[in-house]
Amino acid sequence: MALVERYRRQQAGWNVKSFHAWYQRDGGKRSYTWIKNQLQEAGVVQKAPGRGKHRKRRTRAAGPGMMLHQDASPHEWVPGVKWDLVATMDGHQRALLDVLGRLGKVRPPASWACAT
Numbered sequence: 001m002a003l004v005e006r007y008r009r010q011q012a013g014w015n016v017k018s019f020h021a022w023y024q025r026d027g028g029k030r031s032y033t034w035i036k037n038q039l040q041e042a043g044v045v046q047k048a049p050g051r052g053k054h055r056k057r058r059t060r061a062a063g064p065g066m067m068l069h070q071d072a073s074p075h076e077w078v079p080g081v082k083w084d085l086v087a088t089m090d091g092h093q094r095a096l097l098d099v100l101g102r103l104g105k106v107r108p109p110a111s112w113a114c115a116t
Contacts (some may be wrong), residue, residue, distance in 0.1 A: 003035065004042040008098035016045055 039045040088098040
């Protein structure tokens with residue numbers, strides 16, 4: 001390709017931005033990206049190293065018990081009698097830790113998968 005040969009003969013060692021500016025002043029109509037890709041495919045220009053991810057995924061910090069969520073809500077479990085149900089969850093482990101009722105500790109259903 002004539003573009004790659006011209007880079008090799010006259011502008012070897014230039015960066016792609018400078019070469020593209022020269023190319024446009026000389027009447028060239030192609031885009032910067034097209035020229036960069038052609039020069040990279042021909043092996044006359046090296047591809048720039050990656051800059052890394054914008055948002056890097058981090059491992060969870062070890063901290064069970066650092067963020068506890070408690071929810072208390074009244075509910076009519078038995079007709080005519082309102083009970084208060086208090087549930088405690090660990091935000092780190094995403095586990096249900098404790099369930100208390102008005103009359104003391106309540107045994108949660110097996111489907112809740114409590115850590116207790």
